Amino acid sequence: MIGDWDEHVPRVYQFAHRLSGNSHDAEDITQETFLRALRGRSSLRNPGTARVWLFRIAANIWRDWTRRRRHVVARAGPLSDQRSEPAMTERTLVAQEDLTRAMTAMKELSARQQQVVFLIVCESLSVAQAAEILNCTTDAVKMNLSLARRKLRTALRDLYEELFPGGQGRR
Amino acid sequence: MNTRACEHLDGYLGGWLDPNESTVFEAHLADCSACRDAIAESGWIDKLVRNATNQLTNAPDGLVERIKRANRKVVVRRRLIWSLVSVSAAAAIVLTVSMWPATNRPAAPGPPGPLAAQDTPTPTLVEATAARPLVRVTFQPRSSVIALPVETKNVNVSVFWVYPTIGERKQANSESMPRSSRVEPRSNT
Numbered sequence: 001m002i003g004d005w006d007e008h009v010p011r012v013y014q015f016a017h018r019l020s021g022n023s024h025d026a027e028d029i030t031q032e033t034f035l036r037a038l039r040g041r042s043s044l045r046n047p048g049t050a051r052v053w054l055f056r057i058a059a060n061i062w063r064d065w066t067r068r069r070r071h072v073v074a075r076a077g078p079l080s081d082q083r084s085e086p087a088m089t090e091r092t093l094v095a096q097e098d099l100t101r102a103m104t105a106m107k108e109l110s111a112r113q114q115q116v117v118f119l120i121v122c123e124s125l126s127v128a129q130a131a132e133i134l135n136c137t138t139d140a141v142k143m144n145l146s147l148a149r150r151k152l153r154t155a156l157r158d159l160y161e162e163l164f165p166g167g168q169g170r171r
Numbered sequence: 172m173n174t175r176a177c178e179h180l181d182g183y184l185g186g187w188l189d190p191n192e193s194t195v196f197e198a199h200l201a202d203c204s205a206c207r208d209a210i211a212e213s214g215w216i217d218k219l220v221r222n223a224t225n226q227l228t229n230a231p232d233g234l235v236e237r238i239k240r241a242n243r244k245v246v247v248r249r250r251l252i253w254s255l256v257s258v259s260a261a262a263a264i265v266l267t268v269s270m271w272p273a274t275n276r277p278a279a280p281g282p283p284g285p286l287a288a289q290d291t292p293t294p295t296l297v298e299a300t301a302a303r304p305l306v307r308v309t310f311q312p313r314s315s316v317i318a319l320p321v322e323t324k325n326v327n328v329s330v331f332w333v334y335p336t337i338g339e340r341k342q343a344n345s346e347s348m349p350r351s352s353r354v355e356p357r358s359n360t
Contacts, residue, residue: 006235009230009234009235009238010229013229013230013231013234014225014228018224023228023231026228027230027231027234030230030234030238031234031241034241034242035238035241035242038242038246039245098219099219099222099223099227100223100227102216102220102222102223103223103224106220106223106224117220120185121217121221122221122224122225127185127186127187138187142181142182142185146185149184152216152220153209153212153213153216156216157212160215160216163215164211164215
């Protein structure tokens, strides 16, 4: 049924995770994304742009959800942190620690910065595509990306200097 | 070193510098170890973030299957709705076609006559009274007309086509002619 789009499920899920910050919502967003994609498949003129199109649907779903939930959250108070990462197996302890540090640094970014980093760094999309998906200007994307990079460099500097004493760029 | 060229670091990393700016910035990199470090560090961070995202944010097992199941339900429901719509449309067409001869049969050919008279009940003859005398039409003296009766369904109504004769027309024409052009009869003197 989702046929050609199977391969995009993990990436849409990852993007949904960047949007929502938890796996439960990420799963729901992913499922809803593919349902909407199925209903609106006629609007996808170029199958080559399916990934960007799916990301845009996911971002729209998340925007709708946050709009609807805003007043509920205001009444009920902040949600408890439901973030639960899947168990990791067969990884070296050092690599696992690095990845965890990177993920922690990512979570310190604002939601929009996380989304921009995901789309541009992880998905190699252009600034224009990211702006289209996130429904904002290219300048906003550039600004968020610049800020995110600086924050990530600051957060992970000790790890970098530990791994590359003296710096890679000076070699 | 911190020069104006260093300000293009974000643009270079983000890939939004134009080709000229990129060339200038790459020339600047040869002299600026701070920018070289920042680029190397960002490259490493990007890789780390990509790996972290891919490895720590795995889609849960069975998500693809769950999505497929949910979408299959939608497709089945949609097909069912379309089938019902198609069957209903076909039934409506069949019904319309089968009812057509009964509802739109043309009227049997018959003698032409006033349409209103066909639907009205047969009138009965009403005798003339003082309150409702007969309508009489009289023509002026010296009138020459031909009156042809037209058949009607109402026995109380008589309709005549009235045609003026040639003599009547000539008289009418001469009256409408201008006086100067009228031909007067010549007197014998």
